[in-house]
Amino acid sequence: MWQPNLESLDRDQLEQLQLTRLRETLARIAAHNRDYYARLGSPRVEAFTSLDAIRALPLLTKKDLRDAYPYGLACAPHQDFARMQMISGTTGKPVICPYTKNDIAQWREIMARCYTAAGVTGADIIQITPSMGLPNGGFGFHFGAEEIGAFYIPIGPGRTLLQFQLMQDLGATVLTAIATYPIRLIEAAREENFDFGKSSLRVGIFGSEMWSDELRKKIENSMGIETFDIIGMTETGGVGMGIDCAAHQGVHIWQDHYLVEIVNPKTGDVLDDGAEGELVITTLTREAFPMIRYRTGDITRVLAREQCACERTHIRIDRFRGRTDDMIIYKGVNFYPSQIETLLLKHDGVAADYQIVLAHDPRGNETMDIVVEVSAPLSSDQVARIQRELYDFVGLTVEPQFVKQGELPRAPGKAVRVIDKRNA
Numbered sequence: 414m415w416q417p418n419l420e421s422l423d424r425d426q427l428e429q430l431q432l433t434r435l436r437e438t439l440a441r442i443a444a445h446n447r448d449y450y451a452r453l454g455s456p457r458v459e460a461f462t463s464l465d466a467i468r469a470l471p472l473l474t475k476k477d478l479r480d481a482y483p484y485g486l487a488c489a490p491h492q493d494f495a496r497m498q499m500i501s502g503t504t505g506k507p508v509i510c511p512y513t514k515n516d517i518a519q520w521r522e523i524m525a526r527c528y529t530a531a532g533v534t535g536a537d538i539i540q541i542t543p544s545m546g547l548p549n550g551g552f553g554f555h556f557g558a559e560e561i562g563a564f565y566i567p568i569g570p571g572r573t574l575l576q577f578q579l580m581q582d583l584g585a586t587v588l589t590a591i592a593t594y595p596i597r598l599i600e601a602a603r604e605e606n607f608d609f610g611k612s613s614l615r616v617g618i619f620g621s622e623m624w625s626d627e628l629r630k631k632i633e634n635s636m637g638i639e640t641f642d643i644i645g646m647t648e649t650g651g652v653g654m655g656i657d658c659a660a661h662q663g664v665h666i667w668q669d670h671y672l673v674e675i676v677n678p679k680t681g682d683v684l685d686d687g688a689e690g691e692l693v694i695t696t697l698t699r700e701a702f703p704m705i706r707y708r709t710g711d712i713t714r715v716l717a718r719e720q721c722a723c724e725r726t727h728i729r730i731d732r733f734r735g736r737t738d739d740m741i742i743y744k745g746v747n748f749y750p751s752q753i754e755t756l757l758l759k760h761d762g763v764a765a766d767y768q769i770v771l772a773h774d775p776r777g778n779e780t781m782d783i784v785v786e787v788s789a790p791l792s793s794d795q796v797a798r799i800q801r802e803l804y805d806f807v808g809l810t811v812e813p814q815f816v817k818q819g820e821l822p823r824a825p826g827k828a829v830r831v832i833d834k835r836n837a
């Protein structure tokens with residue numbers, strides 16, 4: 414199934430293929446799930462003569478997916494289900510994503526493409542640190558590694574000393590992880606005197622969390638590797654929907670499998686290329702759990718539709734700036750934690766961990782504390798500069814607290830950047 418030749422189709426061919434596959438997907442929904450089809454307004458498939466026609470269909474939200482638990486949006490007979498992945502949340506029902514055999518083959522293909530775009534081949538040794546469980550990450554990296562014929566180490570997260578031992582003794586060349594996990598490894602390496610320079614590691618493929626360019630630089634410098642930003646989520650069939658290539662000029666999304674729109678998060682209106690908004694994805698080849706106009710919550714913009722320096726023609730979007738649900742509104746000012754991260758991590762001595770705590774003081778006024786770990790004490794000049802930059806950015810005086818590295822609590826899994834006690 415792996416079709417790397419489709420990665421450099423010209424734009425007309427690509428859009429024609431997308432249109433054909435969009436119609437097939439709508440026909441599949443009509444044939445297998447009348448409720449889902451009715452929800453779309455029972456559109457006539459023949460009426461889809463251009464990709465823009467999709468704009469008449471309603472947007473789909475994560476709440477819709479939760480409300481459809483377990484199989485309300487499924488579009489394949491249950492006997493065709495081969496496996497599932499799941500999103501659990503702190504509130505509401507989980508989202509179950511069933512896969513048919515063809516869906517697994519699709520996942521293998523897109524993950525094989527992602528590895529290849531990152532310069533990974535069958536000669537590599539891949540250390541897979543996302544868990545092999547209900548979240549999709551570990552299995553995605555596993556399927557792709559099988560597809561390209563690489564040797565892989567399915568270690569999962571945690572067990573840091575074993576991570577170092579296997580990385581060293583088995584000669585891992587590629588590390589795959591959620592984006593802040595490398596920070597934990599770098600921290601542990603310092604404590605254990607593990608030297609990444611003596612390992613064979615050369616490539617890191619990270620995703621699933623927002624990580625700024627500044628954090629990326631820190632990870633690359635500390636580990637001595639080139640990193641690649643991979644995207645994809647359970648709702649779209651798992652990790653591997655796209656990745657930035659060696660040109661690092663935006664994140665390619667595999668357009669023969671996914672239709673990309675960027676919408677205004679408030680109005681849902683489609684935005685022009687270049688304008689920042691919410692990524693909306695329509696899956697074009699998925700059988701058991703096709704998504705039509707799914708609101709991903711990720712904030713980005715279309716960077717280019719022209720052929721990339723890597724020769725791939727697939728659309729490039731910007732690295733994610735944040736999520737619609739992690740935008741901070743403080744005293745009427747809107748911003749994303751990533752913007753604070755970018756500002757802080759530019760400064761020497763600032764470590765990769767920080768926390769933004771929002772609360773109310775006894776008089777009911779909003780307060781924002783920014784606690785920042787530093788690897789060495791900052792000079793008063795540096796502190797003044799950071800404060801000035803924060804003032805310029807939010808237009809309000811913020812006095813960050815600087816603490817020693819390791820003082821902030823470490824959460825298992827994704828990093829906790831913002832604690833909002835205002836509605837507690």
Ligand SMILES: [Zn+2]
Binds near residue numbers: 665721
């Ligand atoms: Zn490229």
